[in-house]
Amino acid sequence: MDHATITLIVLGVVAFLFVTELIPVAVTSILGTLTLGVCGVLTPKETFSGLSNDTVxxxxxMFVVGTAMLESGLAQAIGRMVVKRVGTSEVxxxxxxxxxTIIMSAFASNTGTIACLMPMVIGVCASAKIPATAILMAMAVAANAGGMMTMVGTPPNMFAVSALQERGLEPFGFFExxxxxAPVAFISVFFMVFVGRKLLPKNDSDLGVLGNELTGSGSPRQRWTVLGILIFVIYGLIFGIPGLSQAxxxxxxxLACVVTKCITEKQAYKGVDWVTIxxxxxxxxxAGALEKTGAGKMIAESVIGLMGDNPSDTVMMSVLFIISCGLTQFMSNTGTAALLIPIGISISEELQVSPYAVVMAISIATSCAFATPVATxxxxxxxxxxxxxxxxxxKVGTPLCIIGYIISVFIIPLVWPFNP
Structure with a gap:
C-alpha cells in the first residue's frame, strides 16, 4: 500500500474518532501521527515535529501569560470594567x-489575537457570571473571518498575492x-448571535474552565507587572520585534511572569492546556503527510476531474471552493492554499478565463476553517x-462554511468577472 493511501486511511479514522470521541481527542491526534511514523510515512523526526512547532x-x-492575568486578578479587573460599560448580557x-477580534485579526496574527484576548474574555465571563463557551467560540469564528479582510490577515491571502505576482499578473490590493x-466577517457576527450560540452546550459549571479555579487574589504590584508583560507580548505579536519570533x-x-513572581512555577505548569498542545x-x-505523500493533491485532482471538459464558471469556482474548504478543515490553510492556488491558476489558463475569481475563491475557502477544532x-x-x-x-462551522460559499459565489463574479 502506498504512503498516500495509508495517509488517507489514517486521516479517515482520525476524523471518525474526533467526531465520536470514543477516545480523547488529544490521544487520537497523537495516535494518528504515531501510526504514520510506524508505517514509515513519516520519519521519526517528522512524527514528533509538531511538539517543537512554533505555533505550539x-x-x-500564552497559556502561562493568560494564567498570570487570571491569578494576578488583572483579567478579572478588565472584566469588571467591560461589564460596567457593556453589561452582563451574553449577546x-x-x-x-x-x-x-475581527478588527485585530484583520491586521495581526489571528492566533496572537486569540492568545491575547482569551484570558480577558474568561475574566469578563467570570465577572458577569455567564458561561464562556459561546463567546470563546464566537471569538474563534471572528478571528478566522477577520483574517479574510486584508492581504496580511491570513497566510493564504499573502500566498495568493505572491502566486499572481509570480505569473506576472497584477496582484490583489491590500483591502481588495x-x-x-467583510460580508463573511459581519454576517458571522449575526449568525453567532442569532443561531450559533444556541447550537452550543451551556457549560455553566465550566465558566471557561479557568474562571472558577482562579481566585485572582494577586497584589496591585503583580497586576501592574503582568499588564506590562502583556503590553510587551501584544506589541510583539502584532508589530513584531526584530530578531524575535512570535513563539x-x-x-x-x-518566563517573565514566573521570574517576577507574578505566578509560581507550579501555577505556570498547571496553566498550560495540555489537551490543546x-x-x-x-x-x-x-497535515504534513497529506502534502508530503501527495494525498492532498490526489483528493484535489480527483474532485476536479469530476467537473468535465467544459465546466461553467460557477461550477468551476464551486468545485474549487468546496475542495479548498474541505481540505482546510484538516490541513494547514497555508498548505491548502499553496497546493490549490497554482492548480486553480492553471485551470483558469486552460479554460481561458480570468484567474482572479478562481484565486479569490480558493483564498476565501481556505480561511473558512470553521468546521473542526484542528482547522486553525x-x-x-x-x-x-x-x-x-x-x-x-x-454544528456551528458547517453553516458558516455554507455562508462563506454563498457569499463567494454571489460576490466574486461581480467584482472579478471570469470574462472581463
Missing amino acids: VLFAG PLMISFMLL FAFVG MIAIIGA FLFAGMLPI PPNVMVMNPAGLHFIDYI
Missing part, C-alpha cells in the same frame, strides 16, 4: 468581543479581499477552556 510553543507561552458581550471577507515573544512573556502537535505531522489555531485554542467537543465545531 506560542500556545504554551452585547459577544458582539463587542467579536468586532474587536474585503469585498468578500520567542510568548515564551519571554511566560497535544491535539495540535499531533495533527501538524498528519484559534479553534483549537478555545476548545478545552470553552468545554467544546468536536461535534460542536461541526
Whole structure:
C-alpha cells in the first residue's frame, strides 16, 4: 500500500474518532501521527515535529501569560470594567468581543489575537457570571473571518498575492479581499448571535474552565507587572520585534511572569492546556503527510476531474471552493492554499478565463476553517477552556462554511468577472 493511501486511511479514522470521541481527542491526534511514523510515512523526526512547532510553543507561552492575568486578578479587573460599560448580557458581550477580534485579526496574527484576548474574555465571563463557551467560540469564528479582510490577515491571502505576482499578473490590493471577507466577517457576527450560540452546550459549571479555579487574589504590584508583560507580548505579536519570533515573544512573556513572581512555577505548569498542545502537535505531522505523500493533491485532482471538459464558471469556482474548504478543515490553510492556488491558476489558463475569481475563491475557502477544532489555531485554542467537543465545531462551522460559499459565489463574479 502506498504512503498516500495509508495517509488517507489514517486521516479517515482520525476524523471518525474526533467526531465520536470514543477516545480523547488529544490521544487520537497523537495516535494518528504515531501510526504514520510506524508505517514509515513519516520519519521519526517528522512524527514528533509538531511538539517543537512554533505555533505550539506560542500556545504554551500564552497559556502561562493568560494564567498570570487570571491569578494576578488583572483579567478579572478588565472584566469588571467591560461589564460596567457593556453589561452582563451574553449577546452585547459577544458582539463587542467579536468586532474587536475581527478588527485585530484583520491586521495581526489571528492566533496572537486569540492568545491575547482569551484570558480577558474568561475574566469578563467570570465577572458577569455567564458561561464562556459561546463567546470563546464566537471569538474563534471572528478571528478566522477577520483574517479574510486584508492581504496580511491570513497566510493564504499573502500566498495568493505572491502566486499572481509570480505569473506576472497584477496582484490583489491590500483591502481588495474585503469585498468578500467583510460580508463573511459581519454576517458571522449575526449568525453567532442569532443561531450559533444556541447550537452550543451551556457549560455553566465550566465558566471557561479557568474562571472558577482562579481566585485572582494577586497584589496591585503583580497586576501592574503582568499588564506590562502583556503590553510587551501584544506589541510583539502584532508589530513584531526584530530578531524575535512570535513563539520567542510568548515564551519571554511566560518566563517573565514566573521570574517576577507574578505566578509560581507550579501555577505556570498547571496553566498550560495540555489537551490543546497535544491535539495540535499531533495533527501538524498528519497535515504534513497529506502534502508530503501527495494525498492532498490526489483528493484535489480527483474532485476536479469530476467537473468535465467544459465546466461553467460557477461550477468551476464551486468545485474549487468546496475542495479548498474541505481540505482546510484538516490541513494547514497555508498548505491548502499553496497546493490549490497554482492548480486553480492553471485551470483558469486552460479554460481561458480570468484567474482572479478562481484565486479569490480558493483564498476565501481556505480561511473558512470553521468546521473542526484542528482547522486553525484559534479553534483549537478555545476548545478545552470553552468545554467544546468536536461535534460542536461541526454544528456551528458547517453553516458558516455554507455562508462563506454563498457569499463567494454571489460576490466574486461581480467584482472579478471570469470574462472581463
